[in-house]
Amino acid sequence: METLEDCGLPRELALVSLVAGPEAVARYAEVTRDFNPLHLDPEFAAQTSFGRPIAHGTLGLNLVIEALERTFGTLPFDVRVDVRFIAPVPVGTTIRAGGKLTDEATGTYEIFVETASGARVVEGTCIVARAPEIRNTGASHT
Amino acid sequence: MTDAGPLWDFDRFQPGETLGRHAVALDDARLADWQAIYGARTEGSLPSGMLVAAMMEAYLEAFSPRPPGNIHAAQTLAFGDPVQPGDRLDAEVSCLWKEMRKTRRWVGFGVVLRKGDRQVLAGEIRTIWAR
Numbered sequence: 001m002e003t004l005e006d007c008g009l010p011r012e013l014a015l016v017s018l019v020a021g022p023e024a025v026a027r028y029a030e031v032t033r034d035f036n037p038l039h040l041d042p043e044f045a046a047q048t049s050f051g052r053p054i055a056h057g058t059l060g061l062n063l064v065i066e067a068l069e070r071t072f073g074t075l076p077f078d079v080r081v082d083v084r085f086i087a088p089v090p091v092g093t094t095i096r097a098g099g100k101l102t103d104e105a106t107g108t109y110e111i112f113v114e115t116a117s118g119a120r121v122v123e124g125t126c127i128v129a130r131a132p133e134i135r136n137t138g139a140s141h142t
Numbered sequence: 143m144t145d146a147g148p149l150w151d152f153d154r155f156q157p158g159e160t161l162g163r164h165a166v167a168l169d170d171a172r173l174a175d176w177q178a179i180y181g182a183r184t185e186g187s188l189p190s191g192m193l194v195a196a197m198m199e200a201y202l203e204a205f206s207p208r209p210p211g212n213i214h215a216a217q218t219l220a221f222g223d224p225v226q227p228g229d230r231l232d233a234e235v236s237c238l239w240k241e242m243r244k245t246r247r248w249v250g251f252g253v254v255l256r257k258g259d260r261q262v263l264a265g266e267i268r269t270i271w272a273r
Binding site (some may be wrong): 027032034058059078 | 158165171172175176178179180181187189190191192194195198199202203214215216217221222224263
């Protein structure tokens with residue numbers, strides 16, 4: 001019987017991490033032109049329900065995209081992503097992203113971003129629509 | 143973009159309506175900021191996540207003023223043709239749908255990024271609108 005390990009797609013995405021510290025968040029604000037003080041101003045954020053600055057949600061989401069690119073070498077053509085932002089990420093938090101193959105037939109991965117303690121902050125699915133082509137071109141397996 | 147004009151509250155959104163267009167340059171400065179966050183890349187390649195960042199920029203630039211406290215709750219992404227450093231993208235932002243779920247005001251925004259006539263990213267930003 002063929003197992004997931006035999007099917008050619010990596011069973012897991014490369015695990016990547018970063019510290020969502022003040023400098024990274026400030027840089028991300030430049031990249032997105034999103035200078036909402038909730039992300040950047042501790043005094044402002046202290047007056048909100050969060051109580052402290054929160055990293056941009058897509059800063060974490062993009063760590064999943066990084067995991068995909070590091071796994072496959074480049075982003076496979078026609079990738080589809082569907083995620084929920086389930087918890088805020090306080091600035092200064094270390095986060096990591098990865099994924100696990102759940103359906104070889106459709107090339108579907110469960111993807112996530114979590115804190116160092118394992119608390120999920122983003123989760124969802126990613127479909128690598130052209131899985132057969134990826135297998136045939138010998139994408140790296142991790 | 144200007145903050146003048148009436149607030150974009152829930153009632154104002156019309157599903158199907160185009161809310162704005164915005165051009166984004168994938169320039170060296172933007173790539174340098176990206177690499178400071180996520181690490182260096184092979185020269186000549188562009189991280190696909192920069193398209194997600196460009197999508198967020200377009201979404202934020204498309205319409206204002208907005209009420210404080212909106213929540214970015216969920217997101218879809220469909221990647222298309224690849225891009226290269228230095229490319230200029232054109233983004234179009236629209237309201238796809240809106241819906242009351244119990245007391246929450248949900249609004250779905252569509253953002254499409256194109257390089258010329260080729261689509262490079264389409265995304266749906268699902269929000270809980272504050273008022």
